[in-house]
Structures are given as structure tokens and as C-alpha cells.
Amino acid sequence: MNIAVAQSGGPTCAINASLAGVYSAAQRIDEIGKVYGVLNGIEGVINDEMVDLSEKITSDVSYQLLLRTPSAVLGSCRRKLPNHMENSGIFERITEVLRKRDIGMFFYIGGNDSMDTVAKYSAYLRDKGIDDIKMIGIPKTIDNDLCETDHSPGFGSAAKYVAATVQEITRDSNVYSIPSVTVIETMGRHAGWLAAASCCIRANGESAPHLIYLPETTFSIEGFLSDVKEEMKKHRAVIVVVSEGVKTAEGKFASEEYQSGLKDVFGHSYLSGIGKFLEKLVAAEIGCKVRSIELNVMQRCSSHIASLEDIQSSEAIGMAAVRAGLEGKSGCMMTFVRESNMPYSYRIDTVDAAKAANSEKFFPREWINEVGNNVLAPAYDYLMPLIQGELHAIMKNGMPLNFVI
Numbered sequence: 020m021n022i023a024v025a026q027s028g029g030p031t032c033a034i035n036a037s038l039a040g041v042y043s044a045a046q047r048i049d050e051i052g053k054v055y056g057v058l059n060g061i062e063g064v065i066n067d068e069m070v071d072l073s074e075k076i077t078s079d080v081s082y083q084l085l086l087r088t089p090s091a092v093l094g095s096c097r098r099k100l101p102n103h104m105e106n107s108g109i110f111e112r113i114t115e116v117l118r119k120r121d122i123g124m125f126f127y128i129g130g131n132d133s134m135d136t137v138a139k140y141s142a143y144l145r146d147k148g149i150d151d152i153k154m155i156g157i158p159k160t161i162d163n164d165l166c167e168t169d170h171s172p173g174f175g176s177a178a179k180y181v182a183a184t185v186q187e188i189t190r191d192s193n194v195y196s197i198p199s200v201t202v203i204e205t206m207g208r209h210a211g212w213l214a215a216a217s218c219c220i221r222a223n224g225e226s227a228p229h230l231i232y233l234p235e236t237t238f239s240i241e242g243f244l245s246d247v248k249e250e251m252k253k254h255r256a257v258i259v260v261v262s263e264g265v266k267t268a269e270g271k272f273a274s275e276e277y278q279s280g281l282k283d284v285f286g287h288s289y290l291s292g293i294g295k296f297l298e299k300l301v302a303a304e305i306g307c308k309v310r311s312i313e314l315n316v317m318q319r320c321s322s323h324i325a326s327l328e329d330i331q332s333s334e335a336i337g338m339a340a341v342r343a344g345l346e347g348k349s350g351c352m353m354t355f356v357r358e359s360n361m362p363y364s365y366r367i368d369t370v371d372a373a374k375a376a377n378s379e380k381f382f383p384r385e386w387i388n389e390v391g392n393n394v395l396a397p398a399y400d401y402l403m404p405l406i407q408g409e410l411h412a413i414m415k416n417g418m419p420l421n422f423v424i
Contacts, residue, residue: 020050020123022344023069025057026159027096027129027136031173032089032322033333034159035422037128039085040337041157042072048345055120056424060096060129061136065109067116075424080413084422086330087412089322092424100136103143110143117152124153124344128337130160130171134352135376141350142373153344156352156372157337161319163212164379167370168354172336173319175329175405178216180321181205181314182406185260186220188312189227192256199308200247200257200301204294206318207262209234211382213318214262215394216402227258235382236391238265238273243297244304246392251307263293323419327408332365339367363404 024041026034038056045051054072057063070093076082085092103110117125127137137156144152158165161177185203192201205213211233218231229250232238250257265273274293294311301309336353343353351369358364386398412419 021053021055021121022051022124022126022341023055023057023064023117023120023122024093024126024128025060025063026091026093027060027127027133029130029160029319030090030095031159031161031319032176032325033173033329034091034128035088036086036330036333037157037159037172037337038093039076039082040334040339041126041341042076043082043334044338044341048341050345051341052121055122056093058424059094060098060133061100061113061127062096062098063094064113064116064125067119069120070424081422084413084420086334087322087325087410087419088422089320089325092422097132098136099132100139103139103146107143110140113140114144114149114152123151124155124341126155126157126337126340126344128157128159130158130162130165131375131377131379134158134165134372137352137372138350138376144349153347153349155340155344155348155369156375157340158352158354158375159333161213162207162210164210164381165375166378166380167352167375169357169365170355170405172329172333174212175326175332176322176324177213177318178219178402179326179329179406180318180324181213181216182219183324184314184317185217185228185258186223186225189220189225189256189258192258195256195308197308198251198255199310200251200259200305202259202261202294202297202301202309202311203228204261204263204311204313206314207234208264209379209381211235211262214260215382215386215398216406217260218394218398219402219406222399222403226254228260229254229257230259230392231394232259232261232265232392233382233387233394234262234264234266235384236387237268239268240273240300242390242392244300246390247301247305251305259297261293261297265293323412325410326406327410328363328405330410331408336367343369360400360404363407
């Protein structure tokens, strides 16, 4: 029996660690022959575009490079599959290609929408009575909004990048004697996990960020201006962190005038612009020195400050997925179940992929202060274990070396 693994959705700097875990576990099992890497997610199956990973991962050095390489080395896609009851042709094609290559287990690494693919193809397999192909989802997303798992692989490293970058911006902002406001925009369409992670720098004695705004609470322009003015009485350089998806009481994105109005195939709006919007607002209404910084894709591709805990657990959940497949499980998503914060411990389990598909896990409202402009102590207890440790880059010519298919 051969197996296949694909990557889908937005990349992270830990998604390749899960790929490495699948490959590593498969190499130790006699029943498994080739491990195929599928190019560009489910589209690569439909187009029969795969590579034999044993021809790419040729040594321990290349394996270690794979662990340290950000983004998705196999490529990705954002393709929404139809319901097989309405259109079974595409599912027949997927099955045809998998059987052609004698693939008995198909692992799909992705987030909310990718679990929709796992759920739909697994439902097709069940309805058709096909039991010689297993499909298993492996979670990933920097947004940490994937339900049914304590955290998502990729989030810990993104959180570490956000926190470290906010700390560096804080240091830069404090060198000047004039009052200033710096607005830092993070990703987070509906869930504020990444913006909240900026609070981790307080463990090192920072007072910043002084204000944190998440999509889980209502954003008020008047309240924001009042908050900033109040913080300016206490701090010369005010640091504000805001999720891209904060909304007003009317349910509109606060940065709506900066939105393109475009949506992806899953109906998600393309967001950005809240930082620039708030920069102009502060300049007009307060008149102090102000700048905005959008962290953008750096949150998901900055492997130079990856969390060792994140990389190791991402590799571990990939390995566990192979074991689950050998046990006959299918149509499921691998999950982390936290057992304690300190010392930090977790176990890996499975859940029906349909429970995670097309749904979102929000930052707990009880971890946000009453007025909605900062996070509370329980956030630290949850976040801090996920950003621990460093995986040092393998360097060449003064720069990190990456694995390339």
C-alpha cells in the first residue's frame, strides 16, 4: 500500500513539519511503500500531479531542512468540492487517481475549509462502500480558529513572531521624546488569537501593548479614540494591536472603506486596512505622531523565530495520523487535547472532520476585559506554552536554507 499527503489553504511555518511527520512515520512501517506528495492540494489529485517524497527527502539533512522550511513545499489550493450527492464526478476522479497509484491512505493538511474536503470525500467513500481508501485530516492554521483541537499547528510560531515583533516595535517607538501612537495590524478575520498573542511580551516586563482589539468584541471608533487618549496620559509611546477583522456594532468591518469587496471560493472576504484606517483617524482626531504597521504574511512565513514546541508537536501530529490510518480510522481530523498548562502536556486524539469543517473557534470572551480593549491573565496561561523553544535555522551564505521540491 502507498500513501499520499497534500497541503491546502494558507501556509504556515509548521505545515511542512506535519508533512515530515507523515513521511517519517511511514518510513518505519513495512506495510507502507511509497509516500506521494500531492502538488497543490486536492487539485493535484484531480490532475494526477504527485512526487515520490523518497526522491526528495534523501538524507537527515534534507529532512531537517523540511522541518525548518516555511510555507507549503507541496503547494496549496483553495478549491471547494461539491456535495457528492449532487455531483459525484470529481469524487470518482479522485478515487480513480488514488487507486491508480495504489494509495490506501490520503492525508490532508489544512484548516477549516480543508476539513470540508476531508469530510466530503470521506462521506463519498462511506456512501459508496469503499473501505480500501482512508482519508485523514491533519490540522493547521495560524489563526488558531480550528474547532475541536486545543490549538492548531502553525499558530504557536505565528504567535511567537507577533509577540517578538511587537516587542521590537515597542523598543523602536520608545526612543523618541515626542508622544506617539503605533497601530499594529494582525491577521484574524473573525478570531483574535494572533492579536491576543502580543500580550506574551508582558512576561518579559513590557507594559505594551497598551491596547488590544479583537473581533470577539464590538469595536467603537469613539471608544478607540477615548482609549488612546487615556493611554497617552500614562505612556509616551502608545502601542495598539488590532485584528484585521474587528467589527462595529452594525456588524460591518471597521476598515470597510479599505476593503476590495472580493471573496474567496469559500465566501471569505479579503481583509486588510484597519491599521491604516486607525492611523488616519488618530492623525485627524488626536494629531500626534502616528504610524501603522501591517504584519501581513510575515506572520505565517517567518521561520527564523519559529516555536520549537510548535514544530515538534506539528511533526508529532503528522506521525500520529499515520498510526490512526493504520488503525482503520477515516473521515477524521487529528486533534490536540491539552492536559495541563504547567507543566505543559497534551495528547493526540481524533474527531469527526465534519465537526471542524466550515466552523470557527473564537477567542474566549471571558479572557477579554469588560470594556473590550485588552486581554486577561488566562490568555497567558494558554498562550505561553505554545511559543516555547527555538529551532535554529540551517544557514548558507548568511541566510536560512530552505527545502525545495
